[in-house]
Amino acid sequence: EGPPGFPDGGGLLLPRVPERCWELICKRQQLPFPADRADGFWSWAIATPELQLLICEGWKKGLAAVSAGWAAVALPGVQMGRRRNADDTERLIEACAELPKVCEHFHVPFQSGDDELLKAMARGYTTARYRRIVEQIRKLMPDAAISADAIVGFPGETDAQFRRTLELVDEIGFDLLNTAAYSPRPNTPAADWPDQVEEHVKVERLKELNALVERKAKACSQRYLGRVEEVLAEGINPKDNTQLMGRTRTNRLTFFPAGHHRVGDTVPVRIEQVRAFSLSGSAQPQPALVR
Numbered sequence: 001e002g003p004p005g006f007p008d009g010g011g012l013l014l015p016r017v018p019e020r021c022w023e024l025i026c027k028r029q030q031l032p033f034p035a036d037r038a039d040g041f042w043s044w045a046i047a048t049p050e051l052q053l054l055i056c057e058g059w060k061k062g063l064a065a066v067s068a069g070w071a072a073v074a075l076p077g078v079q080m081g082r083r084r085n086a087d088d089t090e091r092l093i094e095a096c097a098e099l100p101k102v103c104e105h106f107h108v109p110f111q112s113g114d115d116e117l118l119k120a121m122a123r124g125y126t127t128a129r130y131r132r133i134v135e136q137i138r139k140l141m142p143d144a145a146i147s148a149d150a151i152v153g154f155p156g157e158t159d160a161q162f163r164r165t166l167e168l169v170d171e172i173g174f175d176l177l178n179t180a181a182y183s184p185r186p187n188t189p190a191a192d193w194p195d196q197v198e199e200h201v202k203v204e205r206l207k208e209l210n211a212l213v214e215r216k217a218k219a220c221s222q223r224y225l226g227r228v229e230e231v232l233a234e235g236i237n238p239k240d241n242t243q244l245m246g247r248t249r250t251n252r253l254t255f256f257p258a259g260h261h262r263v264g265d266t267v268p269v270r271i272e273q274v275r276a277f278s279l280s281g282s283a284q285p286q287p288a289l290v291r
Contacts, residue, residue: 089133097140104141105175105251108133109149113168114161117154120190127168134172145220145250147176152209153202154182155193162205169212175220175250176277177213181206214276221274224252228284231269233261253278 096102108130112118115126137144150165169177181202184191229248237243237255244258246267256269261283273280 090136093133093136093140103249103251104144105147105249106137106144107147108137110168111149111151112154112157112161113150113165114157117157117161120156121154127164130168131172143223143250145175145252146172147178147251148174149178149180150209151180151182152205153197155190155197156195157182157197166209166212169209169216173216173220174213175217175252177217179206179209179213218274218276221252221276221279224248224271224279225274226271228268228270229254229279229281231256231267233263233265233267235263248279255280256283259283 093106096106110127110130111121111123113127118126134146137146150169152162152165182190182197184196229252231246231248231254233244233246235245236258237245240255242258243255244261244263244267245253245255248254254269254271255278256267261267268284268286269279269281270284271279271281
């Protein structure tokens with residue numbers, strides 16, 4: 001059975017993640033890779049004692065206990081979890097700040113910078129609430145990266161409402177923002193609304209938003225220049241097979257010469273080039289890893 005008091009009543013399921021990810025976790029922790037697994041899930045009963053110990057570490061520090069709707073596993077370099085209740089957001093951020101094994105990256109979608117549109121989308125929050133969440137993240141984890149999702153051209157979106165989205169993006173300065181133009185989906189209420197935004201307007205708004213996103217992301221990347229970042233190597237650069245590519249603790253895509261390093265290694269990399277959405281650098285000796 002699982003840790004005492006766990007919301008699943010002892011039936012702890014490790015989050016659904018690619019099998020390769022679990023292999024990397026076990027390799028980095030020098031743990032055996034459990035053979036008994038089903039569809040990406042491992043039950044508490046079949047987790048090795050070492051994995052159970054790591055899970056309990058996160059549990060005791062409150063990361064998994066923030067609500068009955070959330071569970072996260074405290075493993076180095078990995079952020080994983082289940083759906084949480086909105087009321088637990090502050091407690092979750094506090095737990096992440098206190099747990100060194102949780103990476104400094106938050107994906108917090110906002111969709112629109114206009115409250116009327118958020119209500120029409122049935123999002124359940126306001127832009128003021130969103131700003132408070134970002135404020136708390138940056139107060140407790142100043143170097144954390146924040147990414148999000150946004151939609152332009154939702155039915156009824158006026159130019160003034162679109163401008164509010166631009167204002168929010170400019171104010172917050174996201175490390176990454178996934179953008180899309182609204183497209184009607186079958187069996188959704190908004191698909192049948194009469195005030196659909198014309199396609200050429202969507203295209204222009206998306207173009208303007210993306211230009212702003214790139215400028216802000218490029219500015220965010222400047223803070224990495226000259227720093228040594230811990231990078232988890234995930235694969236070979238498809239454009240240069242002498243390089244590995246991986247992610248920093250803040251989820252920044254990073255390229256560096258492979259040398260003797262392999263996929264799955266955690267490598268200290270001195271950042272020498274910065275771009276809007278990626279970094280490049282050179283591997284450093286392990287003692288050089290500083291932040």
